[in-house]
Amino acid sequence: MDEERIAALRALPKVELHLHLEGAAPPAFIRGLGQEKSVRLDGVFAEDGSYAYTDFNHFLTIYEAATSVLRSPDDYARLTLAVLEKSAESGVIYSETFLSPDFCGGGDLGAWREYLHAMREASEAAERTMGITLRGIVTCVRHFGPERAKRAALCAAETAGDWLVGFGMAGDENRGSQKDFAYSFDMAREAGLRLTSHAGEWRGPREISDALDDLRVERIGHGVRAIEDLALVDKLVENGIVLEVCPGSNVTLGVYPRLSAHPIERLRERGVKVTVATDDPPFFHTTMADEYERLAKTFGWDEEVFAQIARTSAEAAFCDEDTRAALLKRLG
Incomplete structure (x- = not known):
């Protein structure tokens, strides 16, 4: 691929729907914050300064260790600006980020309000200066269990509005079942929040069906293993379910051995509404611009394919x- 085409892909306006705020923290930002607070981060970083982990479970451990230096609303305001600056450099004009009250005040509603206010103020400053719009989706953390999820859902329901727009679930997909969290999703739905859930990354198609049937979500985080059940693929198409696909994440974590084996193109060809996102970009050595470039090289996608994905x-x-x-107008 020539340099001119690469530059054109990087310049395309992009929309990202699957981004974990803490997971998008630049390693240098976390290291610097740790030094400011005299917090030791043993084992978090590799020799080259990147995040160090060996597999998905170890990734979760390192993620939470890195998050331990984020201890105040001001820390999260600074984090929000740092993340949005990186996203804007890739041409992202709109992003939805996953936020967890478990990490922002320990699930306490009063503390959560302070963290949320700080993140919103930072995002509004970034919109003025960088031209990137941010909205928040509260996520419960699956491996923290259903009871803590209820606290997260209450925080979400009490602060739902024009900036806090959704509720979802992240964490270890191999723990428990989707239906264990139905109460929390019902609470969020009644508050007017839109719903998504991580499913079909580590477990197979049944996990996606469970998220649709038991939690009644309209988007699925990852969802790539739907390709193993073509009847489910047809169901996704018929119901207009959108997949928040994170190809670089899936390959780096070993869900697929290489990008050419990733099912995003097969899903798209069958009519599934797929989007492209980075998940936890510095952990997976990627950016939205990198994702576009790699997909173009691997699957031959041109600017029109990416423009359609951005519109989707x-x-x-x-x-x-x-x-x-306003977004659709900017996309042209």
Whole structure:
């Protein structure tokens, strides 16, 4: 691929729907914050300064260790600006980020309000200076269990609005079942929040069906293993379910051995609404611009394919209609 085409792909306006705020923290930012607070981060970083982990479970451990230096609303305001700066460099004009009250005040509603206010103020400053819009999706953490999920859902329900727009679930997909968290998702739905859940990354197609049937979500985080059940693929198409696909993440963590084996193109060809996202970009040595470049090289996608994916992402965003209309206008 020539340099001119690479530059054109990087310059395309992009919409990202699957981004964990803490997981998007630049390693240098976390290291610097640790030094400021005299917090030891043994084992978190490799010799080259990147995050160090061996497999998915170890990744979760390192993720939570890195997050331990984020201890105040101001820390999260600074984090928000650092993450949005990196996203804007890749041409992202709109992003939805996963936020966990478990990490922002330990699930206490009063503390959560302070963290949320700080993140929102930072995002509004970034919108003015960088031209990137951010919205928040509260996530419960699956391996923390259903009871703590209820506290996260209460925080989400009490702060739902034009900035906090969704509720979802992340964490270890191999722990428990989707239906264990139905109460929390019902609470969020009643508060007017839109719903998504991680499913079909580590467990197979049944996990995706469970998220749709038991939690009644409209988007699926990852969802790539739906390709193993073509009847489920047809169901996704028929119901307009959107997949938040993170190809670089899936390959780095070993869900697929290489990008050419990833099912995103087969899903798209069968009519599934796929979007492209980075998940936890510095952990997986990627950016939205990198994702576009690698997909173009691997599957031969041209600018029109990426433009359609960006439009699909904007149409599936959980934002209000005025924000969506502005996004679609920017996408052209």
